[in-house]
Amino acid sequence: FDQMFMDTSGTYTRNAQSVSANGRATIAPVTLPLYAVYTNKDGSLLMRGADGEHIRDSIAVHTQTKLTAGQTGDTADIVHWAGAEYTVTNVANYSTYGAGFVMATCEILDLDGGAA
Numbered sequence: 001f002d003q004m005f006m007d008t009s010g011t012y013t014r015n016a017q018s019v020s021a022n023g024r025a026t027i028a029p030v031t032l033p034l035y036a037v038y039t040n041k042d043g044s045l046l047m048r049g050a051d052g053e054h055i056r057d058s059i060a061v062h063t064q065t066k067l068t069a070g071q072t073g074d075t076a077d078i079v080h081w082a083g084a085e086y087t088v089t090n091v092a093n094y095s096t097y098g099a100g101f102v103m104a105t106c107e108i109l110d111l112d113g114g115a116a
Contacts (some may be wrong), residue, residue, distance in 0.1 A: 010034040010081040012067065012088075015074070031080075036063035038081055041105055057108040058084055064100040067091055078109070085109045 012034045015027045041058035059061045061067065061079060069088045070076035084107035094101040 005037045006035055007038055007081070008033070008035050010036060010038065010061075010079060012080065013067070013078040013105065014068070025047045032065075034061070034063060034065055034067075034079060036065070039063075052116075055096075057084075059106050060103040061088075061106055062094065062097075063102060063104070064098075065089075065102075066100075067102060067104045069104070077104075079106050083114070 004036070010033075011031050011101045012030045013029045016030050017025055017027050027104075037084045039060045040060070042056075042088050044055050044057045046053060061081075067077045067079070067088050068074060069091050077088045079088060086108050089107050090105040092103045092105075094103045098101050
């Protein structure tokens with residue numbers, strides 16, 4: 001990563017699931033640093049519907065961290081950046097830019113658009 005673009009202030013949360021001796025599942029969130037280049041994906045979009053309106057915002061996260069959009073038995077990672085929380089909705093292989101690179105599309109969790 002070019003140090004001029006890489007942001008080291010972000011983190012991500014992954015839910016680690018374990019099963020106890022009596023068969024009960026427990027979920028423990030684990031928060032880790034996320035070194036990445038963050039870019040605006042679609043901007044803040046006003047979504048109107050019959051039941052009201054909300055702001056949808058998305059970002060693209062370019063990183064070598066293996067983020068997940070969820071899969072069987074796992075939930076999607078949550079990215080914390082610039083005062084807002086985003087859920088990972090898609091992860092694309094960007095290894096043509098370098099070994100291990102991915103681009104994750106993330107949608108904001110807060111329906112009012114997050115921090116101003």
